Amino acid sequence: MPPLDASIEDCRRPSVEASYGQRIYNPANVPQGERYYNPFPLDVGCLGNLYLYWLNRAIPVVPLLAPLLGKMTTHVVRDRYTAEEALAFFTELRASLSPEALDALIEHEQDFDCVMDPDRYWSQLPLEFQFRWKTHRPPPVHWLPRLLRP
Numbered sequence: 001m002p003p004l005d006a007s008i009e010d011c012r013r014p015s016v017e018a019s020y021g022q023r024i025y026n027p028a029n030v031p032q033g034e035r036y037y038n039p040f041p042l043d044v045g046c047l048g049n050l051y052l053y054w055l056n057r058a059i060p061v062v063p064l065l066a067p068l069l070g071k072m073t074t075h076v077v078r079d080r081y082t083a084e085e086a087l088a089f090f091t092e093l094r095a096s097l098s099p100e101a102l103d104a105l106i107e108h109e110q111d112f113d114c115v116m117d118p119d120r121y122w123s124q125l126p127l128e129f130q131f132r133w134k135t136h137r138p139p140p141v142h143w144l145p146r147l148l149r150p
Helices: 015-019 039-058 065-073 083-096 099-103 112-116 127-132 143-148
Strands: none
Touching: 015 039, 039 065, 039 083, 039 112, 065 083
């Protein structure tokens, strides 16, 4: 548990703590060999991965989920949304949805591949949309950190 006076931006914990709990939802930056991590971006990344895992089929119906989840789960921690930024984006997204989109039936399918490969869900969207939101798309993971993963 971080100290009560810890700043959200500067808080650091031993990286071993990032592996507690369900590792399946850990963002891609966790197993990169860093000694310390900030638990707040980790929480946002884990929540984004949980949503990707369960709600990936909603992305073609609600395309703005892709940029939201992309910024929540990027392995580039400095580019990851804070919880406040993710909530603000979601609030705007929710307000922009049509009644048809809100009432759409979505088949839930667990898809771990969407968590590991953002191209799996981005490729379901029109190229024009992908280009417009390219700043929210996670970049590919460099080959060196991949070697450090279990």
